[in-house]
Amino acid sequence: MVCETWKAKLDTYLDGELPEAETRSFDGHVRSCQSCSADALTRVQMKRAIQVAGKRFTPSAEFRRRVQDIAHKPQRSLGLGWMFAIAAGVILVVATLTSTYVGTRSDRGQVFSEIADLHVTTLASSSPIDVISTDRHTVKPWFQGKIPFAFNLPELQNSDFSLLGGRMTYLEQTPGAHLIYDVRKHHISVFVFQEQSLRAKLDDNSLSPKETPFNMETWSQGGLRYFVIGDASAADIDSLAKLFKAAS
Amino acid sequence: MPLFDQLYNFARWLTRNTEEAEDLVQETYVKALKGFASFQLGTNFRAWMYRILRNTFLTSRTGLRATMTVPLDPEQDEPELAVENETPETILMKRSDSQLVVSAIDGLPVHYREALLLCEVEEMSYQEIAETLSIPVGTVMSRLSRARRALRDHLGQKLQGDEAGMEIARGTNYGL
Numbered sequence: 001m002v003c004e005t006w007k008a009k010l011d012t013y014l015d016g017e018l019p020e021a022e023t024r025s026f027d028g029h030v031r032s033c034q035s036c037s038a039d040a041l042t043r044v045q046m047k048r049a050i051q052v053a054g055k056r057f058t059p060s061a062e063f064r065r066r067v068q069d070i071a072h073k074p075q076r077s078l079g080l081g082w083m084f085a086i087a088a089g090v091i092l093v094v095a096t097l098t099s100t101y102v103g104t105r106s107d108r109g110q111v112f113s114e115i116a117d118l119h120v121t122t123l124a125s126s127s128p129i130d131v132i133s134t135d136r137h138t139v140k141p142w143f144q145g146k147i148p149f150a151f152n153l154p155e156l157q158n159s160d161f162s163l164l165g166g167r168m169t170y171l172e173q174t175p176g177a178h179l180i181y182d183v184r185k186h187h188i189s190v191f192v193f194q195e196q197s198l199r200a201k202l203d204d205n206s207l208s209p210k211e212t213p214f215n216m217e218t219w220s221q222g223g224l225r226y227f228v229i230g231d232a233s234a235a236d237i238d239s240l241a242k243l244f245k246a247a248s
Numbered sequence: 249m250p251l252f253d254q255l256y257n258f259a260r261w262l263t264r265n266t267e268e269a270e271d272l273v274q275e276t277y278v279k280a281l282k283g284f285a286s287f288q289l290g291t292n293f294r295a296w297m298y299r300i301l302r303n304t305f306l307t308s309r310t311g312l313r314a315t316m317t318v319p320l321d322p323e324q325d326e327p328e329l330a331v332e333n334e335t336p337e338t339i340l341m342k343r344s345d346s347q348l349v350v351s352a353i354d355g356l357p358v359h360y361r362e363a364l365l366l367c368e369v370e371e372m373s374y375q376e377i378a379e380t381l382s383i384p385v386g387t388v389m390s391r392l393s394r395a396r397r398a399l400r401d402h403l404g405q406k407l408q409g410d411e412a413g414m415e416i417a418r419g420t421n422y423g424l
Contacts, residue, residue, distance in 0.1 A: 011396060012389065015367065017374050047368055050399070053349035054369035057260035059253060063270050067277050068249060124250075124293045 006036050014043055111171065111202065115227045116214055118169055119189040122178065129165035129180060139166045139179065147175045151192050151224055154243035160184065161240055172198055181240060188230030188240055195225045217241040221248045249277075251297050254370060258298065261365055262305050262314075262358065272308070276301040295372075295379040302362065302380065314358040352402045360395035367392055 006029055012018050013026045030037050122128045131142040136153035144150075146168055156163060162182045169178035169191060176193035202218060202225065215237040216229040226248075228241045255276060260269040279300050305311040353361060366372045366380060378385045 011393060015374070015392075046396075046400075049346065049349045050353065050364065050368040053346045053353060054261070054365050055257060056350060057257045057269070059256040059270070059273070063256075063273075064249065064252065067252065067274055070274065070277060071249065071281065 003033060003035055006030075006033070007039060010036070010039060010043060014040065014047065111198065112216065114171055115189075115191060115216070115229055118171070118178065118191065119214065119229050122167070122169075122180070122189065123187055128167070130167040132165040134163050134165075136163060139163060142166065143168075143177050147177055149192075149194050149224065151177065152247040153179070154247035156243070159239070159243065160236070161188075161243070174198065183232050183236050183240070186230055186232035186236070188228060188232055188237065190240065190244065191227040191229070193225045195220050195223055198225055219245065221245060224248070251294060255297060255301055257369070258362075258365060259301060259305070261353070261361060262302070263308075263310050264354065265310070268308070268310055272301060272305055275304050279304065292376060292379060294370075295376050298366070298370075298380040299382065311358075348403060348406060349399075352399050352406070355402055356395055356398055360391055360398060363388060363391040364395040364399070 006026065009018065009022075009026070013023065013030075016023075018026060030040050131139055133139050133142075136155070140151075140153050143166065153163070160183050164180045164182050164187070166177060166179045169176050171191070171193055174193055174197035176191055179190040179192075181188045181190065202220070214229050214231055215234045216227065217237055218225065218227045219241070220226070226241070226244055228237050228244070230237060252273070256269060256273050259272040259276075260266065263269045263272060276297065280297060283300070353364065356364065362381065363377060366377045367374075372380065374385050374388045377388045381388070383391075
């Protein structure tokens, strides 16, 4: 390939967007061709200059406060449930991302808040599911060797729920399973951890509605602590919880 | 606040005005809050936020005015020229004048400016930029290529003009 052909693809190469095989060929060529390596160097310098110049504007503290107030304030045009779920959801995302979650909440409240955080941040993630499958016999074995316990997933036939997949998660530095279900376009998270690993002592279904805007159920069974959380109705959360209790 | 600083920076580049940028970011968060239920699991949250901001900008008075002056993307780009001994980048490296780059970016048509900033500043992949701008990946590549060429041309003209000016000044001083 002549240099002009390489140069036509130089920006794509430097952006890391060439296919792997072509990138390898390009690496070899750039190392051996003085003209192309000089060209690559100047373009990298230009990319850096644009990056530095491009990060130019910073919002004022007053403006930041103003938008934070809006995020905390409920929107009048929304239904009451969504209103609180959305506002609190964004607040929780903010708390997680900026690590400024300040407070002296009890261990129990801390656990519930962290469960809500895990649920919201997962849904906001660009890759929320590590094992994508509607088949429980695919999802359950995926956790083998990743978490120090086993659990059962319920049969969903003749129910409104469908399994979307699962991912590894951590609570209080303890590994656990995070399963994601769908019911009428609502996403519900089911978290499973070893009860003995959690610092907080939790009572079954002890969650007060004031502590999280989501519907949530929690219980202990067979040495495992289950949490079912989502913006679906309390009845749906309860139905899914019952399916898990029956399967365990 | 997720993406707050980045969205503000992008809004400021799009609008070229502090007050308009603040209005744009504020409206983006209001729309995101209202539409959070429509956010689809598995899709890109960052691209979703930037898309709201950009669509809001395009329907604003400034956005409409800016997009009316953008040239159409050609079917194919001309091949890149081979590197010359003295390029805008090498002159720029010598002078390390970031203000020149700022004014060069600012002078780009909005469709090129936004693609370039999402690529270089936000370090988005071509696919992510395509999702954000709702255009095919091929068009992303074309816009990036034209943005970079326009930037090089602008800097080249500016820098060579300045160099020539400095030569004249040096000559004048020598004559004195």
